[in-house]
Amino acid sequence: MVVTGRAGVLAGLGVVFVALLMPSWSGIGVVVGVVLLVCVVDILLAGSPRRLQLSRDGDTAVRLGQQAVVSLLIANPGRRVKGLLRDAWPPSAGVQDPPHKLDLPAGERRRLMTHLVPTRRGDRKAYRVTVRSIGPLGFAGRQGSHHVPWTVRALPPFNSRKHLPSRLARLRELDGRTALLVRGQGTEFDSLRDYVPGDDVRSIDWRATARRGNVVLRTWRPERDRQVAIVIDSGRMSAGRVGDAPRLDHAMDAALLLAALATRAGDRVSLLACDSAVRADVRRPAPEDVLPSFVNALATVDAELVQTDFRVVVSQVLERLGQRSLVVLLTGLEPAVIEESLLPVIGPLLRRHVVVLASVADPRLDELESSRADLIEVYAAASAARSRLDRERVTAVLTRAGVTVVDENPEHIAPALADTYLALKKAGRL
Numbered sequence: 001m002v003v004t005g006r007a008g009v010l011a012g013l014g015v016v017f018v019a020l021l022m023p024s025w026s027g028i029g030v031v032v033g034v035v036l037l038v039c040v041v042d043i044l045l046a047g048s049p050r051r052l053q054l055s056r057d058g059d060t061a062v063r064l065g066q067q068a069v070v071s072l073l074i075a076n077p078g079r080r081v082k083g084l085l086r087d088a089w090p091p092s093a094g095v096q097d098p099p100h101k102l103d104l105p106a107g108e109r110r111r112l113m114t115h116l117v118p119t120r121r122g123d124r125k126a127y128r129v130t131v132r133s134i135g136p137l138g139f140a141g142r143q144g145s146h147h148v149p150w151t152v153r154a155l156p157p158f159n160s161r162k163h164l165p166s167r168l169a170r171l172r173e174l175d176g177r178t179a180l181l182v183r184g185q186g187t188e189f190d191s192l193r194d195y196v197p198g199d200d201v202r203s204i205d206w207r208a209t210a211r212r213g214n215v216v217l218r219t220w221r222p223e224r225d226r227q228v229a230i231v232i233d234s235g236r237m238s239a240g241r242v243g244d245a246p247r248l249d250h251a252m253d254a255a256l257l258l259a260a261l262a263t264r265a266g267d268r269v270s271l272l273a274c275d276s277a278v279r280a281d282v283r284r285p286a287p288e289d290v291l292p293s294f295v296n297a298l299a300t301v302d303a304e305l306v307q308t309d310f311r312v313v314v315s316q317v318l319e320r321l322g323q324r325s326l327v328v329l330l331t332g333l334e335p336a337v338i339e340e341s342l343l344p345v346i347g348p349l350l351r352r353h354v355v356v357l358a359s360v361a362d363p364r365l366d367e368l369e370s371s372r373a374d375l376i377e378v379y380a381a382a383s384a385a386r387s388r389l390d391r392e393r394v395t396a397v398l399t400r401a402g403v404t405v406v407d408e409n410p411e412h413i414a415p416a417l418a419d420t421y422l423a424l425k426k427a428g429r430l
Helices: 005-020 025-045 159-175 206-212 247-264 287-299 310-320 335-345 347-352 363-370 375-401 413-426
Strands: 053-058 061-063 068-075 081-087 100-104 109-116 122-125 128-134 140-147 151-155 188-194 216-221 227-233 268-274 278-282 325-330 354-360 404-408
Touching (some): 005 025, 068 081, 081 109, 100 109, 227 247, 247 325, 268 310, 278 287, 310 335
Parallel strands (some): 227 268
Antiparallel strands (some): 081 100, 122 151
């Protein structure tokens, strides 16, 4: 049962009536009785919220920051229902609409739209739908709730896709599909063409030259159908915020750009998100399913506040990859963790595969290092410089071990990782 402001006004008039005309217990009883009678009559005349029939349809997935629309279809088989309807969602679902006004005559239907702009990745599930039906007198009414399940999955936003056209253009240049002085670069044979001054004489095909009677050159193209394994560290090193998002989200963005680029290059891409246990696993999807399967798998992955067990990570990667592959590990570059946990176990991975370690650097450290206006800022600058030197030292250790390290801030990590992939492909190291 609910009462409205009118019931309060009626009770207030009753107080005035008792004070001026009937200052006794009898007067109070009369006023209370009248107010209760009016409210009970109004409740009995109000339509029943529980008899409403509700169902949903609409969007089930949306990229983070974009708008999803979920509709609520309401059918009223009973008495007229007039009042308010609240479609409740968790705060992170980002509901944009206030409670809906509802006026639904008997036997009719209404469709109400709820607009959502999720603020966090993952599944956002609808709570209850609460309907408040006010009686025809407007003094009181009924309230009831319905459970109408619906889930909207907020996917990674893939902000780095703006870098994809430029990297695809470079990929076409490597592949020889763009008219250039150099037809293509790589290690797989593509075709023969006549020699022109300036060409690399090491590419002359002497047998073809002898057959044709003029100098013929071999052209090459980048390797295709190679395996690219993207491994995302979902442990505590990925939980820290860098800029306006967790380090894990920046890593996902870089992984999606690399996956899109490698798929267009003809390579097979797989995904593993792991800390002390596997959180997401996508193995060799069809080229057209790479991005949908990746964003769906990553949507529900959150950074766990546990230390990543790199023995588990390495064993999982070795189990999945049979032939020589490119392994891209997106993790933090904390010297103590790298030296004590990763370096002792990375040997088998380096012997069989090409390993790239990509880390999201914190640009705040550069700001701290450059600000020295007072004593506190001097100490902060010293601490930031110490951190930078530690990262440079561990980067050098990894490089000597055979790992290619990409350490960039959030804005540049995705294109830098894509450029590293293109450079490896150009050099024929995949």
